[in-house]
Amino acid sequence: MAEVSVLEAVHETLDEVLAADERVFLLGEDLEAGGVFRATDGLSAKYPGRVLDAPLAESSIIGITIGAAHYGQRPIAEIQFADFIHAGFDQLCSEASRWSWRTRGEQYLPMVVRTPWGGGVHGGQHHSQSIEAYYAHMPGIKVVAPSFPADYRSLLKAALADPNPVLFLEHKRTYRLIRQEVEGAPAEDRIGKSRITRRGDDLTVFAYGLMLHESLAAAEELAGEGIECTVVDLLTLNPLDQDTILEAARATGKVLIVHEDTLTGGLGGELAGIIAEHAFEDLDAPIRRLAGPDIPPMPFHEVMESAFMPDRTKIAAAARDLAAY
Amino acid sequence: MATVTMPQLGESVTEGTVLQWLKQPGDTVALDEPLCEIETEKVAAELPSPFEGTLGEILVPEGETVDVDAPLCTIEEVAASAPEPAPAAVAEPAGRETVPAAPVADNNRDGVYSPVVQRLAAKHDIDLAAIAGSGRGGRVTRKDVQALIDEREREAAAADGIPPAAAPLPLPDGEVVPPPEVATVAASDAYDVVPLSPTRRKIGENMARSTAEAPQAWMMVEADVSGLVDLRTRERERFVGVDLTYLPYFASTVAHTLTDFPELNARWHGDELRRYRRVNLGIAIATERGLVVPVVPNARDLSVAGLARRIDDLVARAHAGKLRIEDMEAGTFTVNNTGAFGSIASNPIVNHPQIGIVTMERVVRRPVVVEGDAIAIRSMMNIALSFDHRALDGAEAGAFLAALKERLEALG
Numbered sequence: 001m002a003e004v005s006v007l008e009a010v011h012e013t014l015d016e017v018l019a020a021d022e023r024v025f026l027l028g029e030d031l032e033a034g035g036v037f038r039a040t041d042g043l044s045a046k047y048p049g050r051v052l053d054a055p056l057a058e059s060s061i062i063g064i065t066i067g068a069a070h071y072g073q074r075p076i077a078e079i080q081f082a083d084f085i086h087a088g089f090d091q092l093c094s095e096a097s098r099w100s101w102r103t104r105g106e107q108y109l110p111m112v113v114r115t116p117w118g119g120g121v122h123g124g125q126h127h128s129q130s131i132e133a134y135y136a137h138m139p140g141i142k143v144v145a146p147s148f149p150a151d152y153r154s155l156l157k158a159a160l161a162d163p164n165p166v167l168f169l170e171h172k173r174t175y176r177l178i179r180q181e182v183e184g185a186p187a188e189d190r191i192g193k194s195r196i197t198r199r200g201d202d203l204t205v206f207a208y209g210l211m212l213h214e215s216l217a218a219a220e221e222l223a224g225e226g227i228e229c230t231v232v233d234l235l236t237l238n239p240l241d242q243d244t245i246l247e248a249a250r251a252t253g254k255v256l257i258v259h260e261d262t263l264t265g266g267l268g269g270e271l272a273g274i275i276a277e278h279a280f281e282d283l284d285a286p287i288r289r290l291a292g293p294d295i296p297p298m299p300f301h302e303v304m305e306s307a308f309m310p311d312r313t314k315i316a317a318a319a320r321d322l323a324a325y
Numbered sequence: 326m327a328t329v330t331m332p333q334l335g336e337s338v339t340e341g342t343v344l345q346w347l348k349q350p351g352d353t354v355a356l357d358e359p360l361c362e363i364e365t366e367k368v369a370a371e372l373p374s375p376f377e378g379t380l381g382e383i384l385v386p387e388g389e390t391v392d393v394d395a396p397l398c399t400i401e402e403v404a405a406s407a408p409e410p411a412p413a414a415v416a417e418p419a420g421r422e423t424v425p426a427a428p429v430a431d432n433n434r435d436g437v438y439s440p441v442v443q444r445l446a447a448k449h450d451i452d453l454a455a456i457a458g459s460g461r462g463g464r465v466t467r468k469d470v471q472a473l474i475d476e477r478e479r480e481a482a483a484a485d486g487i488p489p490a491a492a493p494l495p496l497p498d499g500e501v502v503p504p505p506e507v508a509t510v511a512a513s514d515a516y517d518v519v520p521l522s523p524t525r526r527k528i529g530e531n532m533a534r535s536t537a538e539a540p541q542a543w544m545m546v547e548a549d550v551s552g553l554v555d556l557r558t559r560e561r562e563r564f565v566g567v568d569l570t571y572l573p574y575f576a577s578t579v580a581h582t583l584t585d586f587p588e589l590n591a592r593w594h595g596d597e598l599r600r601y602r603r604v605n606l607g608i609a610i611a612t613e614r615g616l617v618v619p620v621v622p623n624a625r626d627l628s629v630a631g632l633a634r635r636i637d638d639l640v641a642r643a644h645a646g647k648l649r650i651e652d653m654e655a656g657t658f659t660v661n662n663t664g665a666f667g668s669i670a671s672n673p674i675v676n677h678p679q680i681g682i683v684t685m686e687r688v689v690r691r692p693v694v695v696e697g698d699a700i701a702i703r704s705m706m707n708i709a710l711s712f713d714h715r716a717l718d719g720a721e722a723g724a725f726l727a728a729l730k731e732r733l734e735a736l737g
Contacts, residue, residue, distance in 0.1 A: 253439065284442060
């Protein structure tokens, strides 16, 4: 099998699940025409009446998805850019997340909300944001953020099979950038599991999405300098895989957490909390977070955008500093 | 070139024996890093280096005894051999800060240890001060400690006589004999090698010496400590600071009973028996490193509360490896709280040259026959005594145990 990009992995999997289950349908803006990233290219013709256009109303898209799931369908909603998902925040966090609890477990909402997220595409302030921390904070919503095509395939299927609402985050910079020979590649098919992607004994790097790839590139560079990194692909952001996180943190005692989301209240704080609480006696240095600066908009200009975003150079510098501590 | 001399380990000590050199000529020596193990009649200790540098010459071979202040070895000091720092450049490029030359030993993180470093050091009995840290500012890192642990394990394996892949032995006539097929794999598969710590070795020597030299007799009595149990329950609630156990009561009772039996508060010194006027009570403490017996001096002068605090302090420092030489000196009698392990009868070995050791066994509630041929549930405890039969006989030992039992039963 040839190499598959992240986008191709998503497209193939949507095709596959539509074919496999009559209850599956797609709902979102411009989907019939193939979507702005072409994730649903050709699917409307192949599955008539099951790839539906929605108006520019995210609250409505998620609300309809909740209703369809409630009535036994297996809806997959697409929010065209994660930046706009907050219009549906109330539907997700106040309604979808609580459904099974409100009904004492008698009813579940098997629904998936896919959305492209992240920067590095010169998308400016409305097409670049990291939104994961708002939703990972909410119990009752599972948040998945894969990095490799093989994991996109297996985890999208796992999200569809899950009886709970799953927010499935697709890093838009990696859509065409990241390609992988998926045959034989490791593919996590359980939500809530992280993977130690690389092992080294100097420090441990936690990342997801584009930053995972930047971290791996930094680790490769550092290996040439004699600094060996353990790199963890988080894969699921809620619930976090505490066992793997602690195992990886304990392996080196030095922890670097990387995300492009802004620092304050970002996922790094939660990871640092878990590690400090449960692996205190294994720590050899202060936990270090490398994140976007606390500035509301992602800049549009190329120079400013790259100043905003962590990358392999910044990760390597932070890692060198931590290794020398 | 600096000279290291035999220290005086405790008052009235005039000489010491070099047990083992831990450093060899040419080895780098950090400040306070152990140079050698020395032993006196009172204590065996590692000698921390008073200088930082390179070990020059060893002047006293292992096993030899020399007087206090005799030179043991020489050390080429770092400061003496380090070149003078280069003078700062006269002309500096404009707009650039001059970076000061790194100090020879930047110890600004000296003594600052991360949680994992402290945990590993405690677990493996590592003296962190002796490690030259590779981290920023000389900080000792996890990897520094791990390297030392790995090295120790390798040394332990080597010391066990397992050759590291023997090479063929060339014979004079050119014939090559292949290395014998020693069962190295089988040997290392069959057992784990545990190198003996100085403490472990010392315990072994003391025990062997005591049993070899002192003919020891043993006897045991049973005491009704129901009153003590009630007393301790009452006092424990209002006792602040440390958890009140039975041990301070027991130590106090033993110390006062010894007042009436000076023949047991004594040490056997070959041609003479020394009876002591003060009771310096040894307390046997089981630690991860092994058994230690620090001493509560003048135990009779302390109240039960005072003993509780004193013993608690000794226990804490014993576990932390922070006992001082003076804590170990001049014990005249020893108490061992074997009941803490659940034991109901044990046969202790006398802490030579002391001549007596008592154990307090576990307090057990059970039916006993009391006055008027009635049966009652009482809290019972066994007290066992081992004594050096050279110094006294069963009659005196029995009288001591009877008096101890009487005092214990009167408590509460």
